Amino acid sequence: MAKRQIFTAPSAQVVDIKTGTARLDKVDGEADSYVLHVNGVPSSSITLSDPLRLDFEYLDWMFRAIEVQAAAGSLRAVHIGAAGCALARALHAARPGSKQTAIDIDPVLLDCSRRWFDLPRSPALALRAGDGAVEIDSFRPDTLDVLVRDAFSSDEVPADLQTDTFFAACALALKDTGIYLANVPDSGDHRVLKAELVELRRHFAHCAAATEPAILKGRRRGNVVVFASNSPLPTADLDRRLRTAHTMATFLDEDELRSRLGV
Template sequence: MSRTRKPGPLPGRHPVRFGTAELRRDDDRSNAWLLSVDGVAQSYVDLDNPTHLEFDYIRRFGDVIDHLPQGPLEALHIGGAACTLPRYIAATRPGSRQLVFDADAELVDLVRTHLGLKIPGLRVRITDGRTGLATRHENSADLLVIDAFERATLAATLATLEATRAAAKILRPQGTYLANITDGAGLPFARRFLATLHEAFPHVLLLADPAVLRGRRFGNLVFAASPTPLPTAKIATRTASAPFPARCIHGPDLQKLAAKAHPLTDTDTPHPPTPPKDILGLF
């Protein structure tokens, strides 16, 4: 009896909530795919090797996660797209249970159809991040990841002190908070976000390309925070020796970076920075 073979992913463009998504195969890898919305890269996944992390900031997420205590994780992700990081965690930490909140139902359907979401231990819910956070129990997660963008702009309501304190309550005593933001010259938004994290967590570190930290170019900044000390030295060693090295800033240097910045709040949140058009495809 013959069986119908399930077709693989198909390149193409599709309307989604926040614009037009495009799925494109990577010519250099046999089953790797780039997902973008309105020309802005959102996710890169290698379906044959979920441990391959293409984007630098996702590698920084991986650097932190790899140095957390061994074993499965209870993880909550705000922002999913093609679920690159959940795939990585499922592959490197079998038995993990993960929940993704994503506000773009059409994008999730596109990913489910073409890239698959039958990932062990993973559930995906359609909701915005703040609404989703309000549904979670205290002390219920080992890891909470904030990586929610609308096209190229951060969902700013997730960066406020109110949202960050809500996230901190969801974490277990040794849990870890990760966030990806973008910023440019002077790092005005990043400094305020750093001040916000310092209000909610006693331990914070920052990972970024040296040129981004100096304000020479627009780029991603990855923040890690926790109620308990982070494995800063090990993370710094890993990121410094990476093919594209990143600096690990912590302690007094991080306090100096924050300077006199004020925390972001629900009533005082500037519009998040938008990348220059000539580099939008990088993010």
């Protein structure tokens, strides 16, 4: 019988990947915590001994939303934009038996993440190199519980992941009870956020969002998490869970999206 390979925590390092450079930094004072930078942008925070620790606030919000929206038990989840697979690691720990696919445009980055972070193997977590806008069509209709879009080129979402065609394919792949979650960069004018919400409403019956108050007020750039589903979102439960997050989020239900953003 072949011996199981012993995993050794990585050291800080910089490697060339297909789309540029990946840098792994060890967090000072932490035994096994790391931040993965892709082309200079912080892309994942990983604590090897605690997969449920999500130091990036928007990932914590996503995880809390999934816990509220998705019924207890295992999940079928797809992540478009993989990086270090922090959210996938958390769902693997919280929902035993789940089957997940993480898609990234950069195959070398996927190999690094698998090696550095001791990721679960397929079918628990399959890593797939490819364009998310193309790969979304490979999933059978009405099969996904969770679909996460967290893909960036530099500090912007690739244009082909913001199209009517892409959102239609996402809605088709998700179950009616499933949830779509997206990390939307907001520069303060909410232009990108509004455009995305307008497109999402063409394909999903219910939308909501969460962010920090300063971002909502346009005082600084940051992350907005958008939620969409064809089943009613449990807005009261979502609001309560997001208010108790490590970084408290302001939750915007459908009425508040209309009153505050006009969408």
